Amino acid sequence: xxxxxxxxxxxxxxxxxxxxxxxxxxxxxxxxxxxxxxxxxxxxxxxxxxxxxxxxxxxxxxxxxxxxxxxxxxxxxxxxxxxxxxxxxxxxxxxxxxxxxxxxxxxxxxxxxxxxxxxxxxxxxxxxxxxxxxxxxxxxxxxxxxxxxxxxxxxxxxxxxxxxxxxxxxxxxxxxxxxxxxxxxxxxxxxxxxxxxxxxxxxxxxxxxxxxxxxxxxxxxxxxxxxxxxxxxxxxxxxxxxxxxxxxxxxxxxxxxxxxxxxxxxxxxxxxxxxxxxxxxxxxxxxxxxxxxxxxxxxxxxxxxxxxxxxxxxxxxxxxxxxxxxxxxxxxxxxxxxxxxxxxxxxxxxxxxxxxxxxxxxxxxxxxxxxx
Amino acid sequence: xxxxxxxxxxxxxxxxxxxxxxxxxxxxxxxxxxxxxxxxxxxxxxxxxxxxxxxxxxxxxxxxxxxxxxxxxxxxxxxxxxxxxxxxxxxxxxxxxxxxxxxxxxxxxxxxxxxxxxxxxxxxxxxxxxxxxxxxxxxxxxxxxxxxxxxxxxxxxxxxxxxxxxxxxxxxxxxxxxxxxxxxxxxxxxxxxxxxxxxxxxxxxxxxxxxxxxxxxxxxxxxxxxxxxxxxxxxxxxxxxxxxxxxxxxxxxxxxxxxxxxxxxxxxxxxxxxxxxxxxxxxxxxxxxxxxxxxxxxxxxxxxxxxxxxxxxxxxxxxxxxxxxxxxxxxxxxxxxxxxxxxxxxxxxxxxxxxxxxxxxxxxxxxxxxxxxxxxxxxxxxxxxxxxxxxxxxxxxxxxxxxxxxxxxxxxxxxxxxxxxxxxxxxxxxxxxxxxxxxxxxxxxxxxxxxxxxxxxxxxxxxxxxxxxxxxxxxxxxxxxxxxxxxxxxxxxxxxxxxxxxx
Numbered sequence: 001x002x003x004x005x006x007x008x009x010x011x012x013x014x015x016x017x018x019x020x021x022x023x024x025x026x027x028x029x030x031x032x033x034x035x036x037x038x039x040x041x042x043x044x045x046x047x048x049x050x051x052x053x054x055x056x057x058x059x060x061x062x063x064x065x066x067x068x069x070x071x072x073x074x075x076x077x078x079x080x081x082x083x084x085x086x087x088x089x090x091x092x093x094x095x096x097x098x099x100x101x102x103x104x105x106x107x108x109x110x111x112x113x114x115x116x117x118x119x120x121x122x123x124x125x126x127x128x129x130x131x132x133x134x135x136x137x138x139x140x141x142x143x144x145x146x147x148x149x150x151x152x153x154x155x156x157x158x159x160x161x162x163x164x165x166x167x168x169x170x171x172x173x174x175x176x177x178x179x180x181x182x183x184x185x186x187x188x189x190x191x192x193x194x195x196x197x198x199x200x201x202x203x204x205x206x207x208x209x210x211x212x213x214x215x216x217x218x219x220x221x222x223x224x225x226x227x228x229x230x231x232x233x234x235x236x237x238x239x240x241x242x243x244x245x246x247x248x249x250x251x252x253x254x255x256x257x258x259x260x261x262x263x264x265x266x267x268x269x270x271x272x273x274x275x276x277x278x279x280x281x282x283x284x285x286x287x288x289x290x291x292x293x294x295x296x297x298x299x300x301x302x303x304x305x306x307x308x309x310x311x312x313x314x315x316x317x318x319x320x321x322x323x324x325x326x327x328x329x330x331x332x333x334x335x336x337x338x339x340x341x342x343x344x345x346x347x348x349x350x351x352x353x354x355x356x357x358x359x360x361x362x363x364x365x366x367x368x369x370x371x372x
Numbered sequence: 373x374x375x376x377x378x379x380x381x382x383x384x385x386x387x388x389x390x391x392x393x394x395x396x397x398x399x400x401x402x403x404x405x406x407x408x409x410x411x412x413x414x415x416x417x418x419x420x421x422x423x424x425x426x427x428x429x430x431x432x433x434x435x436x437x438x439x440x441x442x443x444x445x446x447x448x449x450x451x452x453x454x455x456x457x458x459x460x461x462x463x464x465x466x467x468x469x470x471x472x473x474x475x476x477x478x479x480x481x482x483x484x485x486x487x488x489x490x491x492x493x494x495x496x497x498x499x500x501x502x503x504x505x506x507x508x509x510x511x512x513x514x515x516x517x518x519x520x521x522x523x524x525x526x527x528x529x530x531x532x533x534x535x536x537x538x539x540x541x542x543x544x545x546x547x548x549x550x551x552x553x554x555x556x557x558x559x560x561x562x563x564x565x566x567x568x569x570x571x572x573x574x575x576x577x578x579x580x581x582x583x584x585x586x587x588x589x590x591x592x593x594x595x596x597x598x599x600x601x602x603x604x605x606x607x608x609x610x611x612x613x614x615x616x617x618x619x620x621x622x623x624x625x626x627x628x629x630x631x632x633x634x635x636x637x638x639x640x641x642x643x644x645x646x647x648x649x650x651x652x653x654x655x656x657x658x659x660x661x662x663x664x665x666x667x668x669x670x671x672x673x674x675x676x677x678x679x680x681x682x683x684x685x686x687x688x689x690x691x692x693x694x695x696x697x698x699x700x701x702x703x704x705x706x707x708x709x710x711x712x713x714x715x716x717x718x719x720x721x722x723x724x725x726x727x728x729x730x731x732x733x734x735x736x737x738x739x740x741x742x743x744x745x746x747x748x749x750x751x752x753x754x755x756x757x758x759x760x761x762x763x764x765x766x767x768x769x770x771x772x773x774x775x776x777x778x779x780x781x782x783x784x785x786x787x788x789x790x791x792x793x794x795x796x797x798x799x800x801x802x803x804x805x806x807x808x809x810x811x812x813x814x815x816x817x818x819x820x821x822x823x824x825x826x827x828x829x830x831x832x833x834x835x836x837x838x839x840x841x842x843x844x845x846x847x848x849x850x851x852x853x854x855x856x857x858x859x860x861x862x863x864x865x866x867x868x869x870x871x872x873x874x875x
Contacts, residue, residue: 008444008445011445012445015445015447038423039424039427101448107439113440114438114439114440115439115440115441115442116435116439116440116441116442117441117442117444118441118442118443118444118445118446119444119445120443120445120446120447120448121445121447121448122446122447122448122449122451124447327439330431331431335423335424335425335427335428336422336423336424337422337423337424337425337428337454338424338451338454340422340454341448341451341453341454342448342451344453345449
């Protein structure tokens with residue numbers, strides 16, 4: 001199966017395509033208001049916003065004699081580790097589009113040699129009128145051209161996108177986040193080619209057939225990983241997954257005094273098992289630390305335990321979380337200063353009438369807080 | 373450039389580094405549509421702290437330390453411009469109403485303003501009136517500045533750290549005043565002023581043998597006290613008798629229509645006490661002083677030596693500054709001579725002020741005055757100087773050693789680089805400006821620059837560039853060093869410890 005031609009080039013081409021976007025006319029721009037202390041990564045909010053990223057289905061009751069082993073981390077082999085993360089910031093909206101920026105990073109620790117590869121799009125304009133074209137394009141890169149759009153396949157050799165699917169980009173939040181996910185997936189592809197005999201860490205889950213990523217692409221990632229003998233491990237910080245009606249972060253409570261992991265795949269229905277690339281684990285990296293969801297796709301022929309132990313021995317932990325993922329995240333967020341710069345650039349280069357975002361603080365004062 | 377904040381008389385401007393807002397620069401802030409505004413002067417530049425900068429910097433530093441960073445795709449155009457923002461802190465100096473600059477009344481503009489740099493020539497035109505007695509030894513942004521010499525009355529201080537250019541600046545003033553035939557007397561403890569054009573250098577005991585009659589008997593008393601003090605009884609006798617002998621000699625000169633003159637040879641012939649021991653003690657000391665050749669002796673003819681201070685003063689009124697070289701004198705001798713000369717100057721000023729006088733009042737320059745003048749004498753000079761006519765210029769690198777009164781009665785301050793906080797506080801006691809202005813400028817002064825403020829600048833603090841001295845003037849006092857005899861040492865391949873022979 002062939003994947004997107006040169007993912008780095010695809011990202012560059014996409015940015016160039018957006019550069020050619022102009023505002024249809026002099027538009028009002030609702031500038032996003034950012035508090036000075038804010039650290040922004042809108043992808044986290046989106047993750048919270050779309051809990052159906054992990055689809056909940058009723059569990060069958062396990063047989064009582066089924067034992068779920070708790071495994072401690074054992075000595076593994078030090079190997080190369082790569083971590084990927086991305087972030088998005090929405091900068092403001094016009095009637096016909098929105099401005100956003102993406103940041104992504106690939107952090108590689110290899111034999112005491114640390115590399116950080118940064119990918120930054122700068123402020124870009126997503127026109128609503130180009131939804132069809134753009135979503136079709138990223139669907140192609142994700143190996144499913146009709147992921148986001150309906151296609152007219154009357155000419156098999158030249159399918160034509162005809163409309164955007166419902167629920168894909170109904171609002172600007174959804175619309176922008178499609179691109180953040182595409183961006184991160186291409187970075188994952190790049191990362192898999194940059195190390196060998198190592199472990200690639202994803203931020204999130206290895207759930208197949210999500211709204212954002214088709215199973216074909218995840219399988220393609222897995223294939224690519226195998227080519228370079230890399231295992232894929234995905235750590236999900238804010239999983240809502242429940243197994244046996246128990247949220248996953250409670251699954252190691254009985255072993256709270258130590259670090260380790262439990263394989264939970266067998267507790268899932270077949271249907272659910274088939275929606276995960278690899279195996280599902282609950283993991284705690286440090287004693288009394290937090291419990292996370294971990295999905296493991298080992299190299300063909302490699303045990304999950306070997307992949308996990310190699311990852312654990314090769315990776316420093318910071319307050320119970322892999323440090324390399326923290327570093328990847330550190331390159332993927334935005335400060336209020338960044339937003340100010342971006343918005344300044346937008347105002348200087350686009351034909352807009354800036355307006356500040358509505359601030360509901362005053363009418364809701366002094367009760368403030370978040371609004372529904 | 374935008375106004376970030378106005379607080380009291382401080383104004384903070386936010387600007388991009390591509391713009392200039394240098395320390396000492398002036399800006400005009402005008403509300404569009406009106407002719408009202410303010411004139412501000414930049415005191416300092418600071419970097420702009422914005423939210424997220426610390427995280428950004430931490431990340432950048434840690435990154436550099438722990439990993440190699442590659443920006444594979446970087447389309448963040450202009451993002452680093454945020455780091456190029458700076459804050460200029462400025463003081464409000466004047467208020468603008470139409471074409472006029474008036475003292476600031478407390479009015480402040482809104483943030484909807486136009487900010488423009490004040491051209492140097494505009495500033496000069498607004499601050500300076502046409503000088504009646506122009507003195508020119510500085511430039512302001514390459515424009516020659518003409519101060520009015522009469523604004524140098526009466527109390528001036530030139531201060532800065534060692535090597536900052538105090539003597540250089542003082543020499544300019546001496547040269548300028550002498551050219552206008554203003555008498556200048558310089559007390560020089562470092563030998564820096566002898567090279568001034570047409571200067572008369574007086575070295576006590578060498579080129580200057582004053583008449584004891586001109587200096588007064590107490591000078592002799594001070595010298596003996598410093599060289600070989602008499603026991604108490606003898607001293608009391610000596611002091612009493614000395615005054616008596618001076619008085620008698622003065623009377624005799626008046627009666628015989630002679631100019632009052634007295635020397636130690638005469639004193640040696642006088643009786644001092646019936647007690648042989650006292651007489652002997654006094655005579656020994658008189659001979660000691662006589663052998664030092666500090667005073668004119670009637671029986672000794674000397675050539676090329678100055679004796680009559682009044683005559684010397686006449687020369688200073690004709691463009692010859694007088695340099696009192698105190699280098700080779702002990703501290704007490706310096707004090708004695710200085711006090712004596714100041715007393716003479718006071719007498720001269722009294723004469724100049726009388727009918728028939730020509731109001732030729734001197735400027736007296738004191739280099740590190742605290743070494744050879746008491747605080748009370750300085751206070752006397754400051755407080756009475758205005759009535760007597762003497763203008764003073766104190767040149768010092770330790771302003772803390774000058775009495776507070778000097779700064780409270782200061783007419784002009786010439787400030788070069790200062791670093792010590794106590795010195796800055798002392799200098800700030802002047803009535804022209806605040807401590808913050810002094811501190812900001814003093815610690816940021818370039819080597820050839822000076823802050824001048826006072827009557828001479830209509831109380832406007834001005835950072836100027838001091839011109840080079842005329843070629844005819846030698847450099848400041850040469851520092852003698854043992855290193856000048858050695859050639860620079862080169863690095864040997866075998867790195868031996870043998871010294872390099874002198875060339």
